[in-house]
Amino acid sequence: MSRQILVVEDETAIREMITFVLEQNGFNAIEAETIEQAQAKIKEPYPDLILLDWMLPGGTGVKLAKSLKQNEYTRTIPIIMLTARADEDDKVKGFEAGIDDYVTKPFSPKELIARIKAVIRRVAPTALEETIDFHGITLDPVAHRVSINNKNLDLGPTEFRLLHFFLTHTERVYSREQLLDNVWGTNVYVEDRTVDVHIRRLRKAISGDGHEDFIQTVRGSGYRFSGKILPSG
Amino acid sequence: MSRQILVVEDETAIREMITFVLEQNGFNAIEAETIEQAQAKIKEPYPDLILLDWMLPGGTGVKLAKSLKQNEYTRTIPIIMLTARADEDDKVKGFEAGIDDYVTKPFSPKELIARIKAVIRRVAPTALEETIDFHGITLDPVAHRVSINNKNLDLGPTEFRLLHFFLTHTERVYSREQLLDNVWGTNVYVEDRTVDVHIRRLRKAISGDGHEDFIQTVRGSGYRFSGKILPSG
DNA sequence: AGTTATTGTGACAGTTTCATGACAACGATA
DNA sequence: TATCGTTGTCATGAAACTGTCACAATAACT
Known part of the structure; x- marks a missing residue:
């Protein structure tokens, strides 16, 4: 809210x-x-x-x-x-x-x-950094804690920031460059492909059971974090 | 972009x-x-x-x-x-x-x-960020998503751009050259006929059921994306 | 019907893009 | 110092994408 x-x-x-x-x-x-x-x-x-x-x-x-x-x-x-x-x-x-x-x-x-x-x-410390709940993924920015289906997730700092960004920016494609800007910070020299690796790590971490792929690859554009799975026609 | x-x-x-x-x-x-x-x-x-x-x-x-x-x-x-x-x-x-x-x-x-x-x-009359809805075809430029009758469409990058162009330029004939300029970009050397192939791929993708030929061939001129079905005769 | 111009279609190879595992560098900590 | 967790980069193979071609199909015209 x-x-x-x-x-x-x-x-x-x-x-x-x-x-x-x-x-x-x-x-x-x-x-x-x-x-x-x-x-x-x-x-x-x-x-x-x-x-x-x-x-x-x-x-x-x-x-x-x-x-x-x-x-x-x-x-x-x-x-x-x-x-x-x-x-x-x-x-x-x-x-x-x-x-x-x-x-x-x-x-x-x-x-x-x-x-x-x-x-x-x-x-009101709890106010701004509200806990995010998205399709079973819970992220508490203050406690710096993530759980999926009530099971605790152990994420590295970068994966945490990446997930936090995605959870606050769903249903939208971000290029690797944009992700670097938003998660790693501007004026940081890192290869584009590094994003891929962190995406993979994050995917691995949240792919336990239940929901399939929150992180969707949009070939040629980037990645999208989405809860929607539309029937493919 | x-x-x-x-x-x-x-x-x-x-x-x-x-x-x-x-x-x-x-x-x-x-x-x-x-x-x-x-x-x-x-x-x-x-x-x-x-x-x-x-x-x-x-x-x-x-x-x-x-x-x-x-x-x-x-x-x-x-x-x-x-x-x-x-x-x-x-x-x-x-x-x-x-x-x-x-x-x-x-x-x-x-x-x-x-x-x-x-x-x-x-x-540059191409739309910026608004989701386009045209006779059951929905294209979300932000999420980089296309659906037809609520069924997800899986398009390659070029097909996506082509469809995006058509959806923002309907009811009008475009020559192959014009399509190349607008979708592929100027100063790109590609054969005219390449457009045909991509048109075919796009047609195949959106031809699921319901409305048939959104993409109409105008012999000698090019292609037109249209929601109108004119009586043949 | 026959001819010609134009378009549709399937196949294919070259290229691009992505997923994945491995690895070394780095810093924190015991 | 040794160990552990994290991180950025790379090599590799798989998969997807793209442009082109050959040929079939269609339309236009004589």
Whole structure:
């Protein structure tokens, strides 16, 4: 289940950009332009996190933060403040009001996502890294544990990352190069064929019994992780 | 195969944001900060599209656009100009220089992606990522999967590309030469008649049951992929 | 019908791509 | 140091893919 994030930001372009980036990263964005709108949207089900702009038409965001943090039901919601500059005064006031972190504009999407994840991890550690369950394969990113049909799997680090990537990116073909980028990391010099070998190791590991081939070879293109087995005609 | 997009932008935060958004959307981003860097990176294989900032340290982006559009090898590369404001003068100069579209900053990622896709669609009308459904034939470019009446089809790479081309270009006759250009790629030396063989293979693959000849032979002209069955006579 | 041009089909060989087992390098650890 | 687990690379064989050809089948035309 994806996280609800309330974006309180009056500049449309920035708000849209943030919303877009959030949704690209699997978050569910709710938008608000003013403090009033925001307050109206902070109700059950409560958002999991609030991105709060510092300068808002109805007053400073800190005002909202303060009131939220004083309310019994909303004080546990983590708040990340968006400030226009790295202003010490803003930061101090923000933290006094109870914010959990801040991001200074302009920021890169990567930074924003990283901070959101960090805050969620801090406040609700189990939340972000949820256990994945896919057709009998269970992967717990936090415990770094994999099981298939309740039988524990012993994977090497690379196989674990590869499986984790596949489980979060199913039903899609990835070229060897893309897999290297995503699992091994960019600017790592490794042969394309190395992927084949790790695919084979992972296949071997998860091919115990039951389901046949989760990892499907797409000749000429790459590999696909899929739970679907369509009848071939 | 993902499209290469060259991002020419000197502001790091914006460039990173754009790159991020592009890669989230399956594009392959190449970055350049200056006109010189950009020119160095515009070579084979040429990028499929260029996002060009208006204000650059080495001069205006329009200068680069002009030189690209005057070069035989680069003039077909679509260029989208990034302008700081909706300045009529900028736009006019841009279009005079041969740009294909423009986006005014600040822009939302959705708008950017939409414009990129629109331009690519205009220039290279093959579909990008959407699943195509045509009279029971389903082709998913992302998963690299084809099914006909929910039965999985096993196609070789060339057959897949051929079918993909046909599905995005139905009801129209294509000569063997045109098919070679579009499916095999230009500057590939292959016999005309090779197309016949692949047509046959594709026909065989999709001729399971139900609809018979999607691929119609137009004697003397080429082939046509059609859902219509015209009464013979 | 006979002729010619064009297309369908099966076969085949060369090439490409992939799966697999082996192995050495490396680092961690006892 | 010795051992173990992990990892990247390679060699090899199997399988799939591809382009081309020869010939059959079909359509068009006289």
